[in-house]
Amino acid sequence: SQTIHQWPATLVQPVGSPLSLECTVEGTSNPNLYWYRQAAGRGLQLLFYSVGIGQISSEVPQNLSASRPQDRQFILSSKKLLLSDSGFYLCAWTQQLNSPLHFGNGTRLTVT
Amino acid sequence: AQTVTQSQPEMSVQEAETVTLSCTYDTSESDYYLFWYKQPPSRQMILVIRQEAYKQQNATENRFSVNFQKAAKSFSLKISDSQLGDAAMYFCAYRSPVSYGNKLVFGAGTILRVKS
Numbered sequence: 001s002q003t004i005h006q007w008p009a010t011l012v013q014p015v016g017s018p019l020s021l022e023c024t025v026e027g028t029s030n031p032n033l034y035w036y037r038q039a040a041g042r043g044l045q046l047l048f049y050s051v052g053i054g055q056i057s058s059e060v061p062q063n064l065s066a067s068r069p070q071d072r073q074f075i076l077s078s079k080k081l082l083l084s085d086s087g088f089y090l091c092a093w094t095q096q097l098n099s100p101l102h103f104g105n106g107t108r109l110t111v112t
Numbered sequence: 113a114q115t116v117t118q119s120q121p122e123m124s125v126q127e128a129e130t131v132t133l134s135c136t137y138d139t140s141e142s143d144y145y146l147f148w149y150k151q152p153p154s155r156q157m158i159l160v161i162r163q164e165a166y167k168q169q170n171a172t173e174n175r176f177s178v179n180f181q182k183a184a185k186s187f188s189l190k191i192s193d194s195q196l197g198d199a200a201m202y203f204c205a206y207r208s209p210v211s212y213g214n215k216l217v218f219g220a221g222t223i224l225r226v227k228s
Binding site (some may be wrong): 032048101 | 154155157164180201207212223
């Protein structure tokens with residue numbers, strides 16, 4: 001069966017420090033991969049998605065970037081974190097058009 | 113671009129009662145996919161139910177059912193026999209069949225509180 005792993009679960013970073021959040025999917029090949037951000041008590045904002053290795057689409061301009069170095073690996077990065085980058089980050093995958101998104105457990109990022 | 117609207121920021125229901133969460137969407141497409149997700153305090157996103165627009169029959173999963181009104185572009189979620197474990201934020205989501213990347217568009221969410 002397919003599983004999705006996302007880490008770390010929580011992260012506290014100072015302003016100006018770099019960021020790397022990692023997400024991997026097991027049990028499937030060539031998934032579509034997504035990074036969402038959720039502010040406290042708010043909805044989900046799509047940040048990036050990828051339909052294949054090296055293919056990254058950005059939904060909103062921001063301080064973050066994404067990469068897909070391997071088929072089932074999706075990385076969210078920043079060179080210098082801002083206070084406004086704080087939030088809950090969710091990785092997700094799907095395979096087919098009529099399939100739902102499957103989410104990781106999320107990373108709670110606090111920028112101090 | 114498609115939009116999804118959840119007009120109820122918060123709802124409350126008594127345990128064992130029934131509650132309906134509203135969702136409307138804006139689209140010019142005739143075929144698409146709709147989903148309801150639940151996010152409990154753990155913040156794990158859990159799929160509750162899904163509906164394909166070409167199917168006229170409303171989807172049902174145990175105590176959860178939808179009222180899909182295609183002409184009205186409405187997709188409400190009904191929870192019967194509410195339980196304390198149903199307390200969560202609920203998100204409605206839309207997927208276009210021609211969306212590059214199979215993206216989901218989410219509503220802002222409805223917080224459901226269950227009273228004992």
